Amino acid sequence: MRILIANDDGIYSPGITALAEVAADFGQVRIVAPDVEMSAAGHSVTASRPLSYKRTPVGGFEAYRVNGTPADCVALGAYHWDGVDVVLSGINLGSNLGNAMWHSGTLAAAKQAVLLGFRGIAVSAPVTEGEPNFDQLKPWLARVLELLLPDPDLALINVNFPDQAPHGLRWTRQSVRHYDGQVMPSKDPMGRQHFWFTVVPMEAPEPGTDRWAVEQGYVSMTPLRLDLTHEAELARAQERHPCD
Ligand code: MN
Numbered sequence: 001m002r003i004l005i006a007n008d009d010g011i012y013s014p015g016i017t018a019l020a021e022v023a024a025d026f027g028q029v030r031i032v033a034p035d036v037e038m039s040a041a042g043h044s045v046t047a048s049r050p051l052s053y054k055r056t057p058v059g060g061f062e063a064y065r066v067n068g069t070p071a072d073c074v075a076l077g078a079y080h081w082d083g084v085d086v087v088l089s090g091i092n093l094g095s096n097l098g099n100a101m102w103h104s105g106t107l108a109a110a111k112q113a114v115l116l117g118f119r120g121i122a123v124s125a126p127v128t129e130g131e132p133n134f135d136q137l138k139p140w141l142a143r144v145l146e147l148l149l150p151d152p153d154l155a156l157i158n159v160n161f162p163d164q165a166p167h168g169l170r171w172t173r174q175s176v177r178h179y180d181g182q183v184m185p186s187k188d189p190m191g192r193q194h195f196w197f198t199v200v201p202m203e204a205p206e207p208g209t210d211r212w213a214v215e216q217g218y219v220s221m222t223p224l225r226l227d228l229t230h231e232a233e234l235a236r237a238q239e240r241h242p243c244d
Contacts, residue, residue, distance in 0.1 A: 001027030008105025032077030
């Protein structure tokens with residue numbers, strides 16, 4: 001199995017090394033990741049300037065740093081490596097739960113894999129104080145990959161770890177009820193107004209969702225799809241407003 005590894009934290013993040021070390025037990029690993037942090041880049045692609053890459057040492061793995069976005073890295077990585085089976089993205093330093101999926105560069109790398117015809121798994125861990133305990137997470141990540149990789153129908157999965165030693169694994173759906181993005185005005189040292197886009201705390205999540213599972217101490221696994229079509233609304237619209 002050929003496993004292309006990407007992330008949005010940049011190629012020198014400790015999370016990508018931890019992911020590659022676990023993934024190496026499941027197949028041939030190659031790392032292609034942004035040369036700088038691209039968190040919250042979403043699924044942007046670089047279309048107005050050329051991309052280039054350089055080989056770079058990362059934990060003994062074959063690794064390349066790219067002057068582009070997470071989605072660029074997957075596209076360029078797949079272009080240079082025939083027969084990629086799956087993209088693993090992460091381990092992101094920070095959760096990608098609920099509405100964070102819309103902005104996540106970590107998830108975008110996995111989505112780009114699906115757009116290109118192979119599978120994608122995004123992996124994120126919360127950051128509270130210090131870095132995630134990767135030694136604690138690694139056996140759980142191995143369990144997740146043992147479960148996900150043999151099933152080809154699981155094309156796109158968003159995996160999130162809790163902030164303590166996990167109690168187990170849970171299949172979840174995306175929490176979409178609450179949005180935590182907020183514009184916060186402030187002033188720079190010269191007294192000029194500027195703005196931070198920040199995250200605000202939210203109320204308790206709905207049972208069965210990704211946010212709920214990690215709050216309960218479980219590893220959350222959410223199967224996703226790229227088709228955003230609202231099937232019920234489509235059927236209703238066709239009935240109420242028939243077109244010519
Ligand atoms: Mn990130």
